[in-house]
Amino acid sequence: MRRFKSLLINSVDLRMPGLRVRTLAAHRHLPELSSVDPHRHLYSQAILYLSGRGLQTLGGGTFAVSVGTLVLAPEGILHSFRRADGRAPLCLLIDFQIDPGPSRRPVVSGLSRSELASLRQELASLIRMREESEANLRCEAGAAVLQILVSLLRAAGWLARTDPPRSGAGAKAVRKLLAASGPATRPGDLVRRSGYQRDHLNRLVKSETGLTIGQFVAQQRLSLSERLLGEGVRVGEVASAVGIPDASYFARWFRRQTGRTPSSWRFLPAAGGRA
Numbered sequence: 001m002r003r004f005k006s007l008l009i010n011s012v013d014l015r016m017p018g019l020r021v022r023t024l025a026a027h028r029h030l031p032e033l034s035s036v037d038p039h040r041h042l043y044s045q046a047i048l049y050l051s052g053r054g055l056q057t058l059g060g061g062t063f064a065v066s067v068g069t070l071v072l073a074p075e076g077i078l079h080s081f082r083r084a085d086g087r088a089p090l091c092l093l094i095d096f097q098i099d100p101g102p103s104r105r106p107v108v109s110g111l112s113r114s115e116l117a118s119l120r121q122e123l124a125s126l127i128r129m130r131e132e133s134e135a136n137l138r139c140e141a142g143a144a145v146l147q148i149l150v151s152l153l154r155a156a157g158w159l160a161r162t163d164p165p166r167s168g169a170g171a172k173a174v175r176k177l178l179a180a181s182g183p184a185t186r187p188g189d190l191v192r193r194s195g196y197q198r199d200h201l202n203r204l205v206k207s208e209t210g211l212t213i214g215q216f217v218a219q220q221r222l223s224l225s226e227r228l229l230g231e232g233v234r235v236g237e238v239a240s241a242v243g244i245p246d247a248s249y250f251a252r253w254f255r256r257q258t259g260r261t262p263s264s265w266r267f268l269p270a271a272g273g274r275a
Contacts, residue, residue: 011166012145018099024145026050026123038080040073044104046152047071048111048119051187052089056081059106068074068116072107072156079106092123096148098158107156112235114212115155118187118198121214125186133134137147144188151198178216183224184243225250229265236260 014021014101022043039213047056058079065071065081073079075097083089098104111119114168143245153159175228177194190205190213191198221242228238239250254262 005106006168012142014142014146020097021145021149022095022097023093023096024126025093026090027093028088035082036080039093040076040078042075044075045097046069046094046149046156047099048092048152050090050092050120052087052091053084053178054089056080056108058108061106061108063108065108068111068113070109070111070152072152072158074104074106077106083092087260092119092148093154094145096149098153104158107158109156110157114202114206114214115151115199118202118212118214119148119151121187121217122151125188130232140188141191143271145199147188148193154197154199171204171208172232174201174208178205178208181217181220183217183221184241185217185220186243187217189216218257222254226258226261226265227273229262235262 012021012024047070049065049067049069049071051067053064056063056065056069056071056079057232058071058073058074059077063069063071071079081089081199122144126141126148150159177190181190196204202213205211205216209216211219222242223246225238225242228241229235233241235251236247239245239247242250244250244253251262254260254265258265
């Protein structure tokens, strides 16, 4: 597409009764273009704004959009975008076809901070999976794509949210699930092992720990990273131990969490890393 710089494109083509996922892509609008002209598709499209601000037209209405805004455009619905500032927005787009239903209407809504953080982590995991070629990892990537789309559809009301169980069985299962997890566990792994939808599991985890799934995993990962770095373990080895094999990505992630580089943390007293 000439209007975008594509950072990730997966020709997914997942098919199941009532749903076909065609493509998942991460696009950044080209800097020299301030708008995307009105257009429509022969399929539905989910657009999640990961950065940038602007005005989205959809189905005859105009809406202000920013980070975390979710747009669902049914097939055949005219939509366009105009930038509000000089920053080219980054968008996650999923093209899909879904059986008609009572709520298949144009939607512009916002994700909560926890929902957005969880989806960013799922997308980061998907990017790492994309580099692998083994069949089992391709299956995991397909499951991750489906989970991302289902989360977006639930957030926008196209699919009903799943209520937590009325008994304590769900809480007990979640405690067991979290106890068996480790610092290298991905949020998507927990979702798949649980058998719950992500938003359902997120509520259960938060009721048990006060944290979202992503925050719980990040806390475990950070705690082990700090301990290993404080013991003098090499940065690359720490990154692998916490499930982030890319040392450069790990260094950026660690600095966002602590305000320090992993290398500088290694030279702090083990018991006083946060001092």
